[in-house]
Amino acid sequence: MEGFTVEDETVPTVSPSVAPKTEGEADGSPQHFDLSAEDPELEADGGYDNRASSFEQAFDRNLPAAAAGGNLEQIRERLQFLSIEDQKTVCRRECQIAQQQHDALQRQLQQTIDRYRRVVQLHGAMTSHAGAGESAVRSECVMDEEVLQKYRERIELLEKMLSTLCSEATVSLPRLTPMERAKGFAFSSYANTAVAANKLKDGTAPVLENARGALVSFASRLRRGSGEGAGGYAGDTPAA
Known part of the structure; x- marks a missing residue:
């Protein structure tokens, strides 16, 4: 199966033999995708390579989903061209991708919490360690107390979301x-x-x-x- 070229400005990928671009070097140029291309955001776990290829992601984004106008009839229409065993393989793959996205969401929530908390810590460091004559100026340059309180509330909200996701028992098929x-x-x-x-x-x-x-x-x-x-x-x- 040959690769094809698509535009993907949000998650640029490269061949495994090429070093990844650093932040700022990524551009909106067309990327080449194939079955061997891997998404660095999805890490291997338990000895299995469960990283979805960028080719798969580009294709899956074009499939009709229930939330985007797809329905059960469309899904049945697609699956009728496959044998029963191959339908099961497709279903298991979809389950694994969903679990990967669940894990990625948990990581993203934790990273977002850490970023918000870092902002609060930096603000505290700048206001508490500045000299008496500089404190007011530095505090004014960063953020006021109202904005700071919004950040704390956002941290609390995200922590509750993450706690809920982590506390729920997950059930998935064998990888x-x-x-x-x-x-x-x-x-x-x-x-x-x-x-x-x-x-x-x-x-x-x-x-x-x-x-x-x-x-x-x-x-x-x-x-x-x-x-x-x-x-x-x-x-x-x-x-x-």
């Missing part, structure tokens, strides 16, 4: 191996392409057939590589 993640992404990509082509009917029949052939070939290589046999789909009939 996918890198091979299973690649399969889940390939199946999801194919299903989305099949839906779009099917809506255009006869005019895009060759496109759908080419996509199906590419998926069968790719899935066959994945299964051989993981010791599952050739596998593949039987005919063109969608799964029930």
Whole structure:
């Protein structure tokens, strides 16, 4: 499966062999994504590489979600082109991505709390250690007491949110191996392409057939590589 070029100004990524850019060096130039590109924000855990590739993220952002106008009927429409086992793989991949985002949210909340707390500490240091003649000037240059109180309230709110997230028991499926993640992404990509082509009917029949052939070939290589046999789909009939 070949990569493609998308615009991503918020989370620029690079190939694993290239050193990451420092803050300020990142620009809005097009980035090249492929299945080997990894998101540095999602760390490996428990010996598994659970980092979602930037290629996957770019693709998933284009999928219809329930909150963005998608619905159960659209999801069923996509999954009908996959076998039952491949539907399960796609579902497990989605569960793992959701858990990764949950973990990332917890880290982001903690980092935000630390930043707000640092501002309060810096303000206290500047006002308490300044000389008597400088104290009023320094205090005025930083922030007034009302703003400082807002920061403290924000810290308290975020700490409650983080405590709630951390206290809830999380239930997740066994983690996918890198091979299973690649399969889940390939199946999801194919299903989305099949839906779009099917809506255009006869005019895009060759496109759908080419996509199906590419998926069968790719899935066959994945299964051989993981010791599952050739596998593949039987005919063109969608799964029930």
